[in-house]
Amino acid sequence: MKLNLRYYGDSILRKTALRIDEITPEIVQLSQDMIETMNDYQAVGLAAPQIGCLLRIYVFRDFHSISEDNYHFGPPEIAINPEISSPSKEMEEMVEGCLSLPDLHVTVKRPKKIHIRYQDIHGNWEESDLEGFIARVNMHENDHLNGVLHIDRTSSKERKAVQPLLQKIKHLHTKKKP
Numbered sequence: 001m002k003l004n005l006r007y008y009g010d011s012i013l014r015k016t017a018l019r020i021d022e023i024t025p026e027i028v029q030l031s032q033d034m035i036e037t038m039n040d041y042q043a044v045g046l047a048a049p050q051i052g053c054l055l056r057i058y059v060f061r062d063f064h065s066i067s068e069d070n071y072h073f074g075p076p077e078i079a080i081n082p083e084i085s086s087p088s089k090e091m092e093e094m095v096e097g098c099l100s101l102p103d104l105h106v107t108v109k110r111p112k113k114i115h116i117r118y119q120d121i122h123g124n125w126e127e128s129d130l131e132g133f134i135a136r137v138n139m140h141e142n143d144h145l146n147g148v149l150h151i152d153r154t155s156s157k158e159r160k161a162v163q164p165l166l167q168k169i170k171h172l173h174t175k176k177k178p
């Protein structure tokens with residue numbers, strides 16, 4: 001089932017998500033619905049707060065660009081209770097988008113490499129060293145679990161520049177529907 005997105009201005013996006021102690025059938029269903037939603041939006045990541053659920057889970061996938069109009073996605077993956085460590089000193093800048101802030105793209109500087117561990121849908125801990133795009137996706141989604149958005153991590157100059165667009169998103173999506 002495709003889930004409804006929460007947008008910038010919704011207070012749930014600023015809250016800290018709670019640890020998942022037990023992977024119940026509801027969590028399994030949630031992860032499947034999140035993957036379906038991510039696929040539907042042609043996105044590379046989706047965190048639970050973005051669909052109104054304050055739990056430490058996100059889904060993500062890799063992205064390979066072959067040419068400008070030829071690209072493919074990696075298989076969807078699920079991360080539960082993620083923990084990021086050992087960020088590299090080397091930083092990298094990349095333009096990021098977010099489903100909760102439609103049409104808004106900002107340049108974000110993040111570590112190039114990280115170490116990550118998280119539980120898969122069976123509760124088993126997986127560990128890996130990530131680099132580049134896939135590391136960035138995980139950092140972006142993990143931020144959502146702590147109430148942090150990409151606009152918080154861009155330059156103050158860029159944050160100022162996107163203010164009108166932020167107000168527009170807030171107005172468009174938090175307006176009460178008749």
Ligand code: ZN
Nearest residue numbers: 097098099100
């Ligand atoms: Zn996002």
